[in-house]
Amino acid sequence: MEDQATGSARDAHSLPMCYRHQDRETGVRCTRCERPICPECMVSASVGFQCPDCVRGATPGVSGPPPADTRPRTIAGGTVAADPRLLTKILIGVNLAVFLVQIAVGWTFTGDFELFGRIGTEGVAEGQYYRLLTAMFLHDPQNYMHIVFNMLSLWWIGGPLEAALGRARYLALYFVSGLAGSALTYLLVAPTGASLGASGAIFGLFGATAVLIRRLNYDMRPIIALLVINLIFTFHGGIAWQAHIGGLVAGVVTGYAMVHAPRERRNLIQYGTCALVLLLTLVITVVRTAQLG
Incomplete structure (x- = not known):
């Protein structure tokens, strides 16, 4: 007895492309700059989601990576990885x-x-x-x-x-x-x-x-x-x-x-x-x- 799964499908509707990943459609925008962001770029905020650039810019004058509590996060709260696959x-x-x-x-x-x-x-x-x-x-x-x-x-x-x-x-x-x-x-x-x-x-x-x-x-x-x-x-x-x-x-x-x-x-x-x-x-x-x- 075999155990198989098949195929996938893509959304046929036209959506804007993520500003950081031009090959990814998305229906979500940053609540601060309103640029379209894909799930990889979404950072949970008190209201909606923000893009990584807005999160990093929220603490001016601080160099290097953002603090742990403001690092770019996925929609589920995971850390955004360099290789998401x-x-x-x-x-x-x-x-x-x-x-x-x-x-x-x-x-x-x-x-x-x-x-x-x-x-x-x-x-x-x-x-x-x-x-x-x-x-x-x-x-x-x-x-x-x-x-x-x-x-x-x-x-x-x-x-x-x-x-x-x-x-x-x-x-x-x-x-x-x-x-x-x-x-x-x-x-x-x-x-x-x-x-x-x-x-x-x-x-x-x-x-x-x-x-x-x-x-x-x-x-x-x-x-x-x-x-x-x-x-x-x-x-x-x-x-x-x-x-x-x-x-x-x-x-x-x-x-x-x-x-x-x-x-x-x-x-x-x-x-x-x-x-x-x-x-x-x-x-x-x-x-x-x-x-x-």
């Missing part, structure tokens, strides 16, 4: 590296480390819980399109989302979504079933992207259409729908906490939500293991 590149690299190992070693490697192993749910039920994590980095070595679609989706969706959230929050979202997808699959799949792939985590990124687009008042139709298309493939393509739905729900919940948390309690709400989703994942895993004896 670094973690996405690393995740793609890890997936590709593991895939090459799978090709070189064959199904012996995959059988030992995939989500449920080649004997159904017995591996996890016997205490090999690491498979809930390692399955996120494994793909069918006999189906190249599996990893191709997943990695293209990760690049198209993950890169902009990493820039909008910041590295730490993006990584937390990715793993929380992936583990939630693995746990729901473990709970609902037949004992003889098996699943592997990064799609649970990628569907979490889809869900968080939808929340972010809604938060920025962008046109929701492209992302909704994309999700509908992916869900159609999920339920009509012999794919592990449990991982997709689990990742999507976790991504929406976690993404909402990431972009809507009030500034004064941002870290508590954001990472507290991640902890609650992980706790629910643990409960699901324990319940399923008890069912299987």
Whole structure:
């Protein structure tokens, strides 16, 4: 049973370009200078968002980098990075590296480390819980399109989302979504079933992207259409729908906490939500293991 995600889409409506990134459309403007700013350039202010230049200029006469509390921040409160896609590149690299190992070693490697192993749910039920994590980095070595679609989706969706959230929050979202997808699959799949792939985590990124687009008042139709298309493939393509739905729900919940948390309690709400989703994942895993004896 395969676990795949596909494609991405762009807003068809004409929007101004970010003044610092001329290839990025945005519907948000700095509340001080009114220049258009993309999520990477947004710095949370008491009212709306400011651009990095206005934030730096708020303390005249001070040279060097701005104070810690006025550094340019993403919409979720993360630090603006020089390479906003670094973690996405690393995740793609890890997936590709593991895939090459799978090709070189064959199904012996995959059988030992995939989500449920080649004997159904017995591996996890016997205490090999690491498979809930390692399955996120494994793909069918006999189906190249599996990893191709997943990695293209990760690049198209993950890169902009990493820039909008910041590295730490993006990584937390990715793993929380992936583990939630693995746990729901473990709970609902037949004992003889098996699943592997990064799609649970990628569907979490889809869900968080939808929340972010809604938060920025962008046109929701492209992302909704994309999700509908992916869900159609999920339920009509012999794919592990449990991982997709689990990742999507976790991504929406976690993404909402990431972009809507009030500034004064941002870290508590954001990472507290991640902890609650992980706790629910643990409960699901324990319940399923008890069912299987």
